[in-house]
Amino acid sequence: xxxxxxxxxxxxxxxxxxxxxxxxxxxxxxxxxxxxxxxxxxxxxxxxxxxxxxxxxxxxxxxxxxxxxxxxxxxxxxxxxxxxxxxxxxxxxxxxxxxxxxxxxxxxxxxxxxxxxxxxxxxxxxxxxxxxxxxxxxxxxxxxxxxxxxxxxxxxxxxxxxxxxxxxxxxxxxxxxxxxxxxxxxxxxxxxxxxxxxxxxxxxxxxxxxxxxxxxx
Amino acid sequence: xxxxxxxxxxxxxxxxxxxxxxxxxxxxxxxxxxxxxxxxxxxxxxxxxxxxxxxxxxxxxxxxxxxxxxxxxxxxxxxxxxxxxxxxxxxxxxxxxxxxxxxxxxxxxxxxxxxxxxxxxxxxxxxxxxxxxxxxxxxxxxxxxxxxxxxxxxxxxxxxxxxxxxxxxxxxxxxxxxxxxxxxxxxxxxxxxxxxxxxxxxxxxxxxxxxxxxxxxxxxxxxxxxxxxxxxxxxxxxxxxxxxxxxxxxxxxxxxxxxxxxxxxxxxxxxxxxxxxxxxxxxxxxxxxxxxxxxxxxxxxxxxxxxxxxxxxxxxxxxxxxxxxxxxxxxxxxxxxxxxxxxxxxxxxxxxxxxxxxxxxxxxxxxxxxxxxxxxxxxxxxxxxxxxxxxxxxxxxxxxxxxxxxxxxxxxxxxxxxxxxxxxxxxxxxxxxxxxxxxxxxxxxxxxxxxxxxxxxxxxxxxxxxxxxxxxxxxxxxxxxxxx
Numbered sequence: 001x002x003x004x005x006x007x008x009x010x011x012x013x014x015x016x017x018x019x020x021x022x023x024x025x026x027x028x029x030x031x032x033x034x035x036x037x038x039x040x041x042x043x044x045x046x047x048x049x050x051x052x053x054x055x056x057x058x059x060x061x062x063x064x065x066x067x068x069x070x071x072x073x074x075x076x077x078x079x080x081x082x083x084x085x086x087x088x089x090x091x092x093x094x095x096x097x098x099x100x101x102x103x104x105x106x107x108x109x110x111x112x113x114x115x116x117x118x119x120x121x122x123x124x125x126x127x128x129x130x131x132x133x134x135x136x137x138x139x140x141x142x143x144x145x146x147x148x149x150x151x152x153x154x155x156x157x158x159x160x161x162x163x164x165x166x167x168x169x170x171x172x173x174x175x176x177x178x179x180x181x182x183x184x185x186x187x188x189x190x191x192x193x194x195x196x197x198x199x200x201x202x203x204x205x206x207x208x209x210x211x212x213x214x215x216x217x
Numbered sequence: 218x219x220x221x222x223x224x225x226x227x228x229x230x231x232x233x234x235x236x237x238x239x240x241x242x243x244x245x246x247x248x249x250x251x252x253x254x255x256x257x258x259x260x261x262x263x264x265x266x267x268x269x270x271x272x273x274x275x276x277x278x279x280x281x282x283x284x285x286x287x288x289x290x291x292x293x294x295x296x297x298x299x300x301x302x303x304x305x306x307x308x309x310x311x312x313x314x315x316x317x318x319x320x321x322x323x324x325x326x327x328x329x330x331x332x333x334x335x336x337x338x339x340x341x342x343x344x345x346x347x348x349x350x351x352x353x354x355x356x357x358x359x360x361x362x363x364x365x366x367x368x369x370x371x372x373x374x375x376x377x378x379x380x381x382x383x384x385x386x387x388x389x390x391x392x393x394x395x396x397x398x399x400x401x402x403x404x405x406x407x408x409x410x411x412x413x414x415x416x417x418x419x420x421x422x423x424x425x426x427x428x429x430x431x432x433x434x435x436x437x438x439x440x441x442x443x444x445x446x447x448x449x450x451x452x453x454x455x456x457x458x459x460x461x462x463x464x465x466x467x468x469x470x471x472x473x474x475x476x477x478x479x480x481x482x483x484x485x486x487x488x489x490x491x492x493x494x495x496x497x498x499x500x501x502x503x504x505x506x507x508x509x510x511x512x513x514x515x516x517x518x519x520x521x522x523x524x525x526x527x528x529x530x531x532x533x534x535x536x537x538x539x540x541x542x543x544x545x546x547x548x549x550x551x552x553x554x555x556x557x558x559x560x561x562x563x564x565x566x567x568x569x570x571x572x573x574x575x576x577x578x579x580x581x582x583x584x585x586x587x588x589x590x591x592x593x594x595x596x597x598x599x600x601x602x603x604x605x606x607x608x609x610x611x612x613x614x615x616x617x618x619x620x621x622x623x624x625x626x627x628x629x630x631x632x633x634x635x636x637x638x639x640x641x642x643x644x645x646x647x648x649x650x651x652x653x654x655x656x657x658x659x660x661x662x663x664x665x666x667x668x669x670x671x672x673x674x675x676x677x678x679x680x681x682x683x684x685x686x687x688x689x690x691x692x693x694x695x696x697x698x699x700x701x
Contacts, residue, residue, distance in 0.1 A: 116418060177243040
């Protein structure tokens, strides 16, 4: 996995997506889930909101009509790498194509009052940092994003702070394990396999205690 | 926590699967059963290959293609080459790793969350995962079951474990008899309407109380299936005689001495008296009225005798904006009576409502209309389709003559798969088409770009097909005893 930022420090332009309950079907519609690859999803991020025509796999997206009302298409938010969102972002389907699409579009962090559980988990596996801040702070950031052209936020992952344009630092929570993985770009499977003897011991004991599981399928 | 303290069902399932815990609470959690579908697994197998890793315990995994498979003319294969490649990739990955699979033309094929329980592959006390959010369904068996992403699919394949932090525990206690004309679907939609689409975020939900105990396994699966629509990764129900009766003699359930040993173990799979939950919600099911979703989030539900809400009455500006946007997308105006909403298509199926009891409930409504002289679906219905959850559900329904009830009335009777719940195959809505659907998500574009989904029970969907608009099944099938 890619490391997050420069020694965990990252500064980026903010794009505000002002709606609750943005679901993963909206983030990446189902027709793009037929791919057996992990890449190529960025240009179909928010496809139904972003383009005026119907999206299908294999299109040349540079030729498609953009929806001028959609925030990601507005000139002032071009080059944004931090998405500001509302409650329950990423709800619905477990598709990891959603964080893949966000990441491949160029986003590095998401800031919202809450995220859906599966999506939240999936983000970390891809070096995309979901930050939960208090609803009032997020509301303030939305106001700033509307008022200040070229509004940027900084994220200091090591210190667990989001730093606002005026220097105010907002603390956020993250587990020590996830923080380490992001700071060092660690491979979770490799980390787990360091405990493979313990897993094997557990596995044998479990199958012995529950013989009906031993044959499995 | 010492073993003498009362524990929740979730505590018991969690504790029995922890291999080790790190200082920050991150646990290595052992996984007993891993279902694989064609959509979320190809990149996981590819990741294994690229890192030179092997499948840890192939016998724990079961593959079934369901999202992309056609529901008609299967013998001719899959026409869409991209869908076909995805299904063939799952076939090849299962074959080369020695993983049990129910292939597309196997009668046991179907929606993974229907097939697993039906085959006795989802058992009490298990941890069950799958790269699909509706894996919560299997929690109906007293299991800890939840959806995961593709990286986690790879993690389970490589290590037979997941890195997890324990969720908080919520119990939803339901009492009161479910009224005639209402079903498990109405119950869970009402619960989501009550606690909200993020009300269960961060929680594992146990559904309990006399009403849940009175539900069939099919009904419990419907309820647990939609726990994720309330934001909870896992929903679960304690093991009781209903669970055990369902599992007895299932193909992959234990038998003989192993069955007896399993029973002794399973009977402890309930929350102890006095177990403490982080949140408890009480609900009286006797107040239920058939539910219809009107918006683009499963929490946007009302009753069949109600009206579409008026956003100007909503004080919270963010919620008001969401309502306005939802009504615009849905092509509805605030104040419209639900029963005046006309429909274009009807979808009866999905991992929520495609089991035999669902099809029986829908067929009973169709028969009721036929007995009163209306033999055919309404003229404005362009397509009404019934998609059984598995080939075996389909066969069972045909033995009971349900297929003929549907076909005589003008419904299409299809082969098993996810179908128009998420429209990855050819079954989908055209822009602005309106559908009464027994599925689980009414998100924008879920059933096809621009399509408009209303979530309902199978009986309500059948009534909508016959009436051409939403109709109150309490008046249509009054004699139908709603036990699920």
